[in-house]
Amino acid sequence: MATNFIQPGQVLTLTAPAGGVTSGVGYLIGALFVVALQDAAEGAAFEGQCTGVWELPKTSAQAWTEGVEVYWNGNAATTASTDNTFIGHAAAAAANPSSHGLVRLSA
Incomplete structure (x- = not known):
């Protein structure tokens, strides 16, 4: 062991x-x-x-599809990878506009 x-x-x-x-x-x-x-x-x-699925603030002007890669820009979740840190994947679709999205964290 x-x-x-x-x-x-x-x-x-x-x-x-x-x-x-x-x-x-x-x-x-x-x-x-x-x-x-x-x-x-x-x-x-x-x-x-x-880990887990969390409702997080997101960039309002983005539409998310299930499974899209999600990054953190210091204040909100975003699908823009440039200069941001990967945090997980969208656990559900999110509309444009919307203030929050579901993210499955990838520790």
């Missing part, structure tokens, strides 16, 4: 970045995208969910 297993990894304890974190909001910690599971002040430990 392996002795070096630490944890499943769907939820990680991380350090809140500048400005802290708000529960339910997405954040890039380095290149890792997580959704904060509770509020935390800057520098405090918080739990970040790395």
Whole structure:
């Protein structure tokens, strides 16, 4: 039996970045995208969910199809890859315009 297993990894304890974190909001910690599971002040430990399907703010002027690659632009999910970080795939179609979309995170 392996002795070096630490944890499943769907939820990680991380350090809140500048400005802290708000529960339910997405954040890039380095290149890792997580959704904060509770509020935390800057520098405090918080739990970040790395997997699952989340309703996230999206670029309103985009229409998404199921399975399209989704990126994070620092404030919202987008299908534009340039200068953005890959976070997962659309779990459902989203209309143009719409303020939110369903994203399956790819940890």
